Amino acid sequence: MLRPPAKHCRNCGTPVVMRLPDDGDTKTRAVCPSCHLVHYDNPLNVVGTVPVWGESGQYVLLCKRNIEPRFGKWTLPAGFMELNETTAEGAARETIEEAGAQFEMGEIFTLMNVVRVGQVHIYYRARLLSDIFEPGYETIEARLFTEDQIPWDEIAFRTVKETLEHYFADRRQGRFGFHAFDIT
Amino acid sequence: MLRPPAKHCRNCGTPVVMRLPDDGDTKTRAVCPSCHLVHYDNPLNVVGTVPVWGESGQYVLLCKRNIEPRFGKWTLPAGFMELNETTAEGAARETIEEAGAQFEMGEIFTLMNVVRVGQVHIYYRARLLSDIFEPGYETIEARLFTEDQIPWDEIAFRTVKETLEHYFADRRQGRFGFHAFDIT
Numbered sequence A, B: 001m002l003r004p005p006a007k008h009c010r011n012c013g014t015p016v017v018m019r020l021p022d023d024g025d026t027k028t029r030a031v032c033p034s035c036h037l038v039h040y041d042n043p044l045n046v047v048g049t050v051p052v053w054g055e056s057g058q059y060v061l062l063c064k065r066n067i068e069p070r071f072g073k074w075t076l077p078a079g080f081m082e083l084n085e086t087t088a089e090g091a092a093r094e095t096i097e098e099a100g101a102q103f104e105m106g107e108i109f110t111l112m113n114v115v116r117v118g119q120v121h122i123y124y125r126a127r128l129l130s131d132i133f134e135p136g137y138e139t140i141e142a143r144l145f146t147e148d149q150i151p152w153d154e155i156a157f158r159t160v161k162e163t164l165e166h167y168f169a170d171r172r173q174g175r176f177g178f179h180a181f182d183i184t
Helices: A087-099 A158-173 B087-099 B158-173
Strands: A017-019 A029-031 A044-053 A059-065 A078-080 A103-114 A119-128 A139-145 A179-182 B017-019 B029-031 B044-053 B059-065 B078-080 B103-114 B119-128 B139-145 B179-182
Touching: A044 A087, A044 A103, A044 A158, A059 A087, A078 A087, A087 A103, A087 A119, A087 A139, A087 B103, A103 A158, A103 B087, A103 B103, A119 A158, B044 B087, B044 B103, B044 B158, B059 B087, B078 B087, B087 B103, B087 B119, B087 B139, B103 B158, B119 B158
Parallel strands: A044 A119, A103 A179, B044 B119, B103 B179
Antiparallel strands: A017 A029, A044 A059, A044 A078, A059 A139, A103 A119, B017 B029, B044 B059, B044 B078, B059 B139, B103 B119
């Protein structure tokens, strides 16, 4: 599921050659034989929130996906981090885009490596200021769920499922931590 | 300091056009008029360690840079995260490459957004198993420093300086936390 390497130079369009660069780098890269640009492919960050509602945060907001992959499955609001934003700003942007929610950002909550797809997923807690949502085109429906109501078998991604599990486990303990782990 | 956008399609080499993609995306991207590939530029992760030595972790390993930028300045071992590795694996790889150190990886310690350059920096604590180092070509010298000995005015990057400051502050408190913040 990693992106295929570049076939042409992003600078001059010349077909690239896969080889070790001349600078001591030990990894094969797409190198331009004309302008000598070295092309690097690196992991991408996915940023999102766990938006919660209710005086003890007993409700979590999930979005039913209107896009592939996992069309029709439920997810937390999240998406690719962009340039010119922090991880928290990206997470807030996705929460507005996908759920049309009003909220206050909270602390960083999970960081998950998903090596298979070359991604790092980072979630923040967020406190909803309203239970009225105006989801964007990527979302069929945005809805609040208690732990018992969550459609555990219909969650779109393991990162989302594990983040939700940590949320409810921490909530039971009355103390929210930060959880960094790998999704294999 | 952000990378310039692609001028040519990475798939077919055709000159790209900067425009809104057709999929509802709200950001201008480099779009190929021939094969229609949309090119995304996203933040990069830099991963590294705070390698410590001594029974109370009173020594920190710094590397004197043999490369630009900041040639001759001191840094913690760190570099760009690659595909096919986790953040911790990347941090360990850089510590081996730049310092030739032997160590046990510890917990995630800092996460810093550096929006100006489109980067997220992540450091792990690491416990050195030896005080003998075999630095690679990127490093002039690898050396242990106590807090008082650290060349604070000769530190290569603010991310490194702030990570070191958090390390010694947490060490004084006898408890290491996780610190997420922005470098403006």
